[in-house]
Amino acid sequence: MATLKTLALGVIALLGAKVVASIVLQYGDYFPPNFDSAFLVGREKSFTGIYPPAFYAHIIVGPITLLLAxxxxxxxxxxxxxxxHRQLGKLQVLLVLAVLVPSGLIMSVWAFSGPIAGVAFALQSIATGLTAALAARYAMLRKLATHQVWATRCFILLISPLLFRLASGVLIVTESESVEAYQINAWLSWTIPLFAYEVWRMRKQHAKKPRLSEQASLEAIS
Structure with a gap:
C-alpha cells in the first residue's frame, strides 16, 4: 500500500510539473502579448489599464507560489x-496576500466567458488568501495541527489552476470546449478538490474515534 501511495504521489508530482512547465513555456506569447495565443485571444480590449500589470504579476508569482507550496x-x-520552512512560509503568505490574491481579483473582473466564471475565480482568490492567512495565524499560535489543515487547504487552492488547465486540455482534445464548459470548469476545478479533502479529513477523524474509545476502555479495565 505504501509503495502504491508513493507511486501515485510521484505520478501526480510529474503531471503537475509538466503542467507548470507548459504554462511557463507559454510566456513567449505574453512578452510582448500575442493576442492570437490561446489565453490572450480576443483580449485586446481588456488588455489595458490595470489589467496588464495584474496579469503579469499573476503569471510570474503563480508558479513561484506553487513551488513554494x-x-x-x-x-x-x-x-x-x-x-x-518558517522563512519560506512567511514569503509564501506575503506573495499570496500582496500579489496573487489582488491580481487574481482584478483578472476575475475580465474573465473569459463572463461573470459566472469571474465570480468563481474571485471566490477562489479570496479563499486562497483566507486559507493562507489562517495557516499563518495558527502557525504563530503554535497550533500546528490546525495550521496543517489550513495550509493543506491553501495548497489545494494553489494547485487548482493546474487542474483547470488539465480539464481544459481534455475539453479541447475531446472537442467539448464551450463557454458553458469553461464556466463549469472554473467552479469545479477548485470546489471539488476542496470537498474531496474535507470528506477525507472527516473520515480520518471518524476512524480515529473508535480507536480512542477502545484505548480508553482498555485503560479503564487495567
Whole structure:
C-alpha cells in the first residue's frame, strides 16, 4: 500500500510539473502579448489599464507560489527543514496576500466567458488568501495541527489552476470546449478538490474515534 501511495504521489508530482512547465513555456506569447495565443485571444480590449500589470504579476508569482507550496507541504514535518520552512512560509503568505490574491481579483473582473466564471475565480482568490492567512495565524499560535489543515487547504487552492488547465486540455482534445464548459470548469476545478479533502479529513477523524474509545476502555479495565 505504501509503495502504491508513493507511486501515485510521484505520478501526480510529474503531471503537475509538466503542467507548470507548459504554462511557463507559454510566456513567449505574453512578452510582448500575442493576442492570437490561446489565453490572450480576443483580449485586446481588456488588455489595458490595470489589467496588464495584474496579469503579469499573476503569471510570474503563480508558479513561484506553487513551488513554494510544494516545498512547504514536503518540509512541514521534517525537523531539519523547520527554520527554512518558517522563512519560506512567511514569503509564501506575503506573495499570496500582496500579489496573487489582488491580481487574481482584478483578472476575475475580465474573465473569459463572463461573470459566472469571474465570480468563481474571485471566490477562489479570496479563499486562497483566507486559507493562507489562517495557516499563518495558527502557525504563530503554535497550533500546528490546525495550521496543517489550513495550509493543506491553501495548497489545494494553489494547485487548482493546474487542474483547470488539465480539464481544459481534455475539453479541447475531446472537442467539448464551450463557454458553458469553461464556466463549469472554473467552479469545479477548485470546489471539488476542496470537498474531496474535507470528506477525507472527516473520515480520518471518524476512524480515529473508535480507536480512542477502545484505548480508553482498555485503560479503564487495567
Amino acid at each position: 510544494a516545498y512547504l507541504m514536503f518540509s512541514g514535518k521534517r525537523k531539519t527543514h523547520q527554520k527554512r
